[in-house]
Amino acid sequence: MTHRSKRRTVLLATGAATLAAGCSKYGNSDSGSATNASGGQELAKTSEIPVGGGKIFKDQKVVVTQPKKDEFKAFSAICTHQGCTVGTISNGTIDCPCHGSKYRIADGSVAGGPAPKPLPAEQIKVEGNSIRLA
Numbered sequence: 001m002t003h004r005s006k007r008r009t010v011l012l013a014t015g016a017a018t019l020a021a022g023c024s025k026y027g028n029s030d031s032g033s034a035t036n037a038s039g040g041q042e043l044a045k046t047s048e049i050p051v052g053g054g055k056i057f058k059d060q061k062v063v064v065t066q067p068k069k070d071e072f073k074a075f076s077a078i079c080t081h082q083g084c085t086v087g088t089i090s091n092g093t094i095d096c097p098c099h100g101s102k103y104r105i106a107d108g109s110v111a112g113g114p115a116p117k118p119l120p121a122e123q124i125k126v127e128g129n130s131i132r133l134a
Contacts, residue, residue, distance in 0.1 A: 065105035075108040075119035
């Protein structure tokens with residue numbers, strides 16, 4: 001094998017690995033959905049989600065809110081601005097610590113900051129006092 005053949009093999013292997021890595025990431029975290037969350041997994045008890053507030057589940061990349069008593073909503077926890085995970089929920093908004101984007105707990109719509117679009121809704125099931133990923 002010549003020096004030229006070895007170099008070509010290394011370049012082709014590197015290019016293929018880069019392409020595969022790029023393709024495997026496509027549509028994953030950029031979509032804003034909770035792709036790491038497994039369906040049916042219990043997130044919380046209903047009593048753990050405050051009325052007028054919510055709770056962030058960082059591992060599942062989901063935010064669950066309770067805008068009104070017994071009304072539960074779920075959204076992606078990934079900010080639509082630059083992909084940071086939201087950090088707090090206060091005064092009726094889900095807040096991103098990176099650049100100050102704020103989203104309304106009732107519908108995930110943008111309440112302020114540089115976010116270009118609402119947080120995508122996520123599917124949950126409320127069964128008895130349990131909140132589960134759908």
